[in-house]
Amino acid sequence: MKKKQGAYGKIPTHSDSTFIQLLHVNEVYAAWKLLYWSPLNSNLDELLLDGNNEKGADGDGEGNEGGGNEGKEGEAPAGGGEEDAQKKKQSKMEDLSFCNTILTSVSRSFAAVIRQLPLIVLVDVMIFYLVLRALDTIEDDMTFFHKTMMKGEGDATDSSEDITTTTTTTTTANNHHINNNNNNANQAKVSALLSFHKTALTNPDWKLMGCGDGDERRLLEHFPQCHSIFLSLPSESRRIIVDITQRMACGMAEFVTKDLGQGTTDILEYNRYCHFVAGLWIGITKLHLSDQMGLFLQKTNIIRDYLEDYVDGRAFWPMEIWNKYSPNGDLGYFANPTTEEAKNAGLACLDELITDAFELVPDCLAYLSKLQCVEIFRFCAIPQVMAIATLEKCYHNPNVFTGVVKIRKGTSCLLINSAVDLRGVHDIFHWFAMRIMSKAEGFAAAAATEEEV
């Protein structure tokens, strides 16, 4: 799960204008249809409404073994008193409502597909998503631990600073200090990630103040409300969430201390990172097949987020690929290019990475073909079709090197309406694949003509 809706502060976003959107009449119709005619149902709204008429929820940390809706709501504690039970139920409904709201804030598209899931898995998947999103916020914050370290060292530095030292030694000392601070900050992040399943998922009062931005920061600051719902999940769901969270954190921690200023080393390392951070999909289905679906989403995000990740000093484009296109051996060669050579090199590299991601498509379709439940099918299929649309939009698109490329909202609506069954998903994949192919042929022909001239 790779981050960042709403956190693109530093990097411009490339979206089509409203005028362009209105020109796509079929998409406008799709948006209208999705909004008013056949919206994705939210089974959670139903649960929240029902909550007021049901008996009290438990808060004893034992959860319920039975699974299903009852498992989440729990039983009223025996002998706890009517009033007590009522209060607990009220506070549990508030927590559930918080989870619902924060889910929409951190990811509108995921929120829609999660909330249409059958009640038997809905709350489990929602909490799973929020837990991993909280973990990801810690992973993605590139300054929080540095600031925390500085603050901690601030007092000591003030009293021990020797103002008579020469400029040269001060610079060396400063560099040494910065390196030290970076190492300490990375170590602090590593231990925050590695202990997350023991802190956030064990201590009901655990929260983290000031990490991440906007809604993701709010999620970490109000984490006890997620924890409260986590506690009422069936024990098997909690076990899977803890297990996958721990595995994902280990993978993330492995990459924190790596110097990613120049991306990952090779495809193997690139795949390894994508595999770790695709934990959500592995956990949800507990099937290895779905690994490819997670990889496909991760690769799409990493390809699109080239500039932002590069600016953050933690890029994931594999050097094995980009090195072939960068004459100065720097991944930043493609960023905001000023020469025609740099622009074309970036585009060729981008196209190769998109082609690599496309190799996962047959496995994704094979996996989708095995899903029987229509809501679970849509839950898996919608992110996939959004990903392929994003890849098509990014293909040979110079905007990837100057900002974040986004698909039109209308396109999203059209895709959500169409990804209802395997036929629909096949058609979407086929359509975007054909578009990429014709783009590729067009660019190849143009390049050949140029060469002749």
Ligand code: MG
């Ligand atoms: Mg991340």
